[in-house]
Amino acid sequence: xxxxxxxxxxxxxxxxxxxxxVETERDLGRELAGSLDADGVSAVSLAGRLDLLASAALLxxxxxxxxxxxxxxxxxxAMNIASLGLYGPSDERMRGPYGARARALRGRPFxxxxxxxxxxxxxxxxxxxxxxxxxxxxxxxxxRAGGLG
Numbered sequence: 001x002x003x004x005x006x007x008x009x010x011x012x013x014x015x016x017x018x019x020x021x022v023e024t025e026r027d028l029g030r031e032l033a034g035s036l037d038a039d040g041v042s043a044v045s046l047a048g049r050l051d052l053l054a055s056a057a058l059l060x061x062x063x064x065x066x067x068x069x070x071x072x073x074x075x076x077x078a079m080n081i082a083s084l085g086l087y088g089p090s091d092e093r094m095r096g097p098y099g100a101r102a103r104a105l106r107g108r109p110f111x112x113x114x115x116x117x118x119x120x121x122x123x124x125x126x127x128x129x130x131x132x133x134x135x136x137x138x139x140x141x142x143x144r145a146g147g148l149g
Contacts, residue, residue, distance in 0.1 A: 001132045001139075005064075006041055011143050012063060014042075020055050020072055021047030064139055069095050077102035082142040086130050089113055101145070105130055105138050 005012045017036055019029040029047030036043035050058065056075050059065060065076035065083045069090045076083040077097035085097045087106040096104030107129025 001066075001135045002036060002043070003039055003041055004132070004136050005139060011140050015063065017041060017043040018058065018062075019043065019045040019047055020050065020058070020067075021045075023048035064143060066135065066139060073097050082139075082145075084135065084139055084142060086135065088129065101142060103138055103142055105134060107131060107134070 002017045004010050006015045006017065007013065017033070019032055021029050026045075026048030029045030033043040033045040046055075046058070052071060052075070055072055056079070059072070059076050059079055059081055062076065062081050065073065065081050066086065067073040067076070067083070068086050069088075069092075073083060073085040074097055077085075077099040080099060080101055083097050083099070083102040085092065085102070085104045087096065087104050087110075091110045092104035092106060093110075096102075113129075
């Protein structure tokens with residue numbers, strides 16, 4: 001999805017991707033950044049290298065934030081950055097980002113996930129039900145609503 005957004009025809013053509021995350025996501029972040037760089041997309045991973053305050057300072061320069069149900073999604077939304085939260089096993093109606101430039105997106109209704117999971121929410125990555133096309137469309141709509149793109 002990042003590749004689509006920053007490609008020559010994408011709404012963020014030529015932008016640099018910054019990957020944020022906690023210490024346990026350091027290797028994944030490095031792998032993602034390497035994969036993007038290999039495809040000609042400028043990317044850097046700072047996963048595991050910044051605390052919440054430093055990440056928030058970095059977000060001040062962001063055009064768009066896409067994240068999961070975590071603190072950075074809410075920080076970005078509170079900072080009035082175009083913010084898209086991707087949701088799986090948590091209820092975005094209770095835990096979604098709030099603000100005029102914030103949206104929550106999920107692949108399947110929360111009630112369907114609860115019915116299928118039977119309490120075993122960690123058995124798979126439920127956020128994978130969110131399609132790349134849906135994320136791209138929602139990100140584009142957020143940016144257009146804010147006068148970008």
